[in-house]
Amino acid sequence: MTSKDLQAVRGTRDFYPDDMRLRSWLFAHFREVARCFAFEEVDAPIVEHEELFTRKAGEEIVDQLYHFELHERRLALRPEMTPSIARMVLARHKQLKYPLRWFAVTQNWRYERMTRGRKREHFQWNMDIWGEESVNAEAELIAAIFSLLQRVGLGDGQVKIRVNSRALLEETLLEGVLKQRPDAFAPLCVIIDKLDKIGKEAVIDQLSDPNGDVGLSQAEAEETVSLLEIKDFEEAAARAPQDSAAIAQLRQLFDLLQGYGVMEHVVFDASIVRGLAYYTGIVFEGFDARGSLRAICGGGRYNRLLETLGGPATPAVGFGFGDVVIAELLQDEGLLPDCVRCIDAMIFPFEEEQRPAAARLATQLRAQGKSVELVMAKKKLRRVFSDAETSGAQELYLLGSDEVGRGVARLRNLQSGEECDVPLPDSLSLD
RNA sequence: GUGGAUGUAGCUCAGCUGGUUAGAGCACUCGGUUGUGGUCCGAGAGGUCGCGGGUUCGAGCCCCGUUAUCCACCCCA
Numbered sequence: 001m002t003s004k005d006l007q008a009v010r011g012t013r014d015f016y017p018d019d020m021r022l023r024s025w026l027f028a029h030f031r032e033v034a035r036c037f038a039f040e041e042v043d044a045p046i047v048e049h050e051e052l053f054t055r056k057a058g059e060e061i062v063d064q065l066y067h068f069e070l071h072e073r074r075l076a077l078r079p080e081m082t083p084s085i086a087r088m089v090l091a092r093h094k095q096l097k098y099p100l101r102w103f104a105v106t107q108n109w110r111y112e113r114m115t116r117g118r119k120r121e122h123f124q125w126n127m128d129i130w131g132e133e134s135v136n137a138e139a140e141l142i143a144a145i146f147s148l149l150q151r152v153g154l155g156d157g158q159v160k161i162r163v164n165s166r167a168l169l170e171e172t173l174l175e176g177v178l179k180q181r182p183d184a185f186a187p188l189c190v191i192i193d194k195l196d197k198i199g200k201e202a203v204i205d206q207l208s209d210p211n212g213d214v215g216l217s218q219a220e221a222e223e224t225v226s227l228l229e230i231k232d233f234e235e236a237a238a239r240a241p242q243d244s245a246a247i248a249q250l251r252q253l254f255d256l257l258q259g260y261g262v263m264e265h266v267v268f269d270a271s272i273v274r275g276l277a278y279y280t281g282i283v284f285e286g287f288d289a290r291g292s293l294r295a296i297c298g299g300g301r302y303n304r305l306l307e308t309l310g311g312p313a314t315p316a317v318g319f320g321f322g323d324v325v326i327a328e329l330l331q332d333e334g335l336l337p338d339c340v341r342c343i344d345a346m347i348f349p350f351e352e353e354q355r356p357a358a359a360r361l362a363t364q365l366r367a368q369g370k371s372v373e374l375v376m377a378k379k380k381l382r383r384v385f386s387d388a389e390t391s392g393a394q395e396l397y398l399l400g401s402d403e404v405g406r407g408v409a410r411l412r413n414l415q416s417g418e419e420c421d422v423p424l425p426d427s428l429s430l431d
Numbered sequence: 432g433u434g435g436a437u438g439u440a441g442c443u444c445a446g447c448u449g450g451u452u453a454g455a456g457c458a459c460u461c462g463g464u465u466g467u468g469g470u471c472c473g474a475g476a477g478g479u480c481g482c483g484g485g486u487u488c489g490a491g492c493c494c495c496g497u498u499a500u501c502c503a504c505c506c507c508a
Contacts, residue, residue, distance in 0.1 A: 008479095010499085010500095061507095061508070063507095064507085064508085079508095100483085110507090110508075112507065112508075113432085113505095113506070113507075115502085115503090115507095116501090116502080118507090118508075159494075193507095193508080194506095194507075194508095198505095198507085200504080240473090273464055274508090275507085275508055276508090294508075296506075298508085299479070365448090380466095381466050381467055381468090382468070383468095384468080385467060385468030385469080388468070388469095388470090389468055389469050390469090392475070396467090396468090398466075398467080400465095401465065409468090410467095412467075413469095414468075414469090417467090
């Protein structure tokens with residue numbers, strides 16, 4: 001239909017006014033929840049040095065970078081917000097007052113194959129807490145997620161959050177199969193993250209690949225995978241090392257979530273490890289209860305990220321919440337709001353002679369903060385009404401020679417149909 | 432990457448086994464006379480049928496290629 005170079009690039013979206021109203025609606029909820037939780041908004045450039053994102057743990061996110069070289073600098077569009085936030089924290093870590101509660105609503109880029117719920121650019125609501133070691137931070141973040149879900153109408157169990165702790169798995173493995181190679185833990189997590197998608201056998205194959213980053217034996221790989229199949233927290237606690245710190249933390253978190261009143265929608269799941277290498281402790285992800293969509297949001301604790309950038313050890317935890325999957329879920333559930341255009345007033349001067357008066361009235365109303373459309377072209381009154389209707393205007397001001405001569409405008413309430421004269425701004429009487 | 436489906440008006444789509452000037456609904460424009468809408472009525476505009484080849488007397492329809500979108504799988508957040 002249209003030539004290729006006139007189409008939006010594959011995997012990207014144009015936001016027309018209708019789409020944009022919906023997006024703004026969602027973002028407004030993101031921001032309002034963040035405000036209620038006393039988080040401060042930050043932002044960073046969408047383009048960063050490529051090295052900020054390239055970590056060596058076999059993460060696919062690194063292969064999916066939109067990157068380019070410009071004047072001998074290797075640059076990349078951010079695939080996620082956390083590294084940029086970490087960079088910002090690092091740059092001012094000596095003057096910042098912890099704990100930080102920061103959030104951002106950002107556009108992220110990943111070059112990947114598209115399917116339902118996955119585009120190459122998408123927006124994410126990112127909430128991070130820096131400088132808090134306790135699971136009180138995780139609890140606040142998970143509560144914030146439920147607050148958002150509640151606001152958009154998904155608070156009745158349509159979304160559940162799976163929680164696990166990488167530390168739990170790490171404790172067990174470092175005493176066992178990874179005793180000699182603790183470094184293999186991060187790449188191991190990246191592989192385990194795929195369990196749901198590629199299945200048990202494929203994960204065992206990858207873990208036991210002699211040329212891979214992990215290189216377990218077949219038996220070790222099978223043992224590892226069996227640890228992930230635990231869905232019952234008490235069973236996991238029973239199988240964990242005695243006095244396990246990870247179990248204690250999870251228990252503490254679950255108690256807290258009880259207090260926030262959200263625990264009924266939270267489940268323990270030992271297979272959740274997340275696909276990013278930097279997570280160190282508790283990890284979690286939100287998914288629709290029917291399980292028909294991809295993860296809605298996800299996050300976890302990354303206490304060593306700042307160190308890997310050369311900074312001081314700083315505990316941190318955060319999550320990302322994408323705009324695409326949530327919109328699909330809302331649509332499936334019939335919960336997308338009708339975001340119709342709605343302005344406060346339309347002003348119509350019948351003839352050009354009344355335009356100066358109309359302009360003053362518009363200026364006055366706009367100064368009051370109203371959204372006012374001043375009709376620019378000459379048109380039939382019938383047309384003006386119909387245009388006012390489609391613009392969602394509440395009021396229509398009509399200015400004919402008679403009205404302006406009397407220093408008034410005819411004001412019609414478009415809902416009730418009631419009309420009355422209202423005085424024009426004083427200065428107009430001089431005209 | 433593999434398989435399938437789709438691509439006809441601005442939008443959603445119809446178009447029987449190939450046959451004359453390609454249709455509908457919605458949207459749009461104008462009108463139903465002078466300054467009162469959302470309804471109704473009438474009229475109008477708008478399409479090289481994704482693109483390129485081929486078969487045929489004749490192609491929106493058949494064949495080949497190509498491109499885009501969607502779905503599934505593969506792959507992966």
